[in-house]
Amino acid sequence: KRIVVLISGSGSNLQAIIDACKAEKIDGDVVGVISNIADVFGLTRAENAGIANEVLSHKEFASREIYDQNLIKCIDAYQPDLVVLAGFMRILTPQFVQHYVGRLLNIHPSLLPKYQGLNTHQRAIDAGDKTHGVSVHFVTEELDGGPVILQAKVPIFDGDEASDLAARVHEQEHRIYPLVVNWFCQNRLTMSGNCAILDGKPL
Numbered sequence: 437k438r439i440v441v442l443i444s445g446s447g448s449n450l451q452a453i454i455d456a457c458k459a460e461k462i463d464g465d466v467v468g469v470i471s472n473i474a475d476v477f478g479l480t481r482a483e484n485a486g487i488a489n490e491v492l493s494h495k496e497f498a499s500r501e502i503y504d505q506n507l508i509k510c511i512d513a514y515q516p517d518l519v520v521l522a523g524f525m526r527i528l529t530p531q532f533v534q535h536y537v538g539r540l541l542n543i544h545p546s547l548l549p550k551y552q553g554l555n556t557h558q559r560a561i562d563a564g565d566k567t568h569g570v571s572v573h574f575v576t577e578e579l580d581g582g583p584v585i586l587q588a589k590v591p592i593f594d595g596d597e598a599s600d601l602a603a604r605v606h607e608q609e610h611r612i613y614p615l616v617v618n619w620f621c622q623n624r625l626t627m628s629g630n631c632a633i634l635d636g637k638p639l
């Protein structure tokens with residue numbers, strides 16, 4: 437399967453997916469990486485792995501709609517089977533989401549439906565939670581609201597700073613995102629209505 441990854445930053449999840457493809461733990465290849473921000477480390481990771489990569493800056497387009505239309509063109513030039521959001525810090529238009537419905541994945545650093553949006557680690561600490569985590573989900577028009585495929589939990593310890601917790605969550609991100617991408621690549625994972633289906637069973 438052909439995978440395109442969208443990033444805005446360091447790309448550690450991108451790296452985990454690249455490594456898993458190389459190790460044949462994912463039945464597919466990352467064929468392109470697109471960032472909306474120039475000079476991020478994720479682009480260097482793509483370059484180092486010999487993967488086509490480009491910047492499509494949102495600043496060069498008059499509206500979100502026009503940016504997303506151009507992003508679709510850019511992505512579709514790679515003819516992907518799957519589009520993976522890995523720290524892509526943009527809200528997507530309904531038109532974009534509809535274009536890739538059922539083949540668009542995101543990773544969100546919380547146990548959804550808890551803590552949609554930003555600053556999830558600090559919010560979990562401030563709320564006095566004892567457990568936090570990460571979710572991989574299909575993307576729908578509702579922000580951080582599509583069907584959850586897989587979650588991993590981590591403990592929150594007394595005295596944790598947001599950065600401690602983020603590091604603990606990241607380890608789990610790098611474990612579960614390649615797993616889910618592989619399920620998709622092996623045709624085991626689909627979306628039906630607002631439900632994720634794995635091996636024929638609703639999750």
Ligand code: GRF
Pocket residue numbers: 443445446447448449450478522523524543544545609
């Ligand atoms: C991750 O925490 C992910 O859950 C969130 O953005 C971050 C991206 O990190 N959506 P990286 O760029 O993959 O290192």
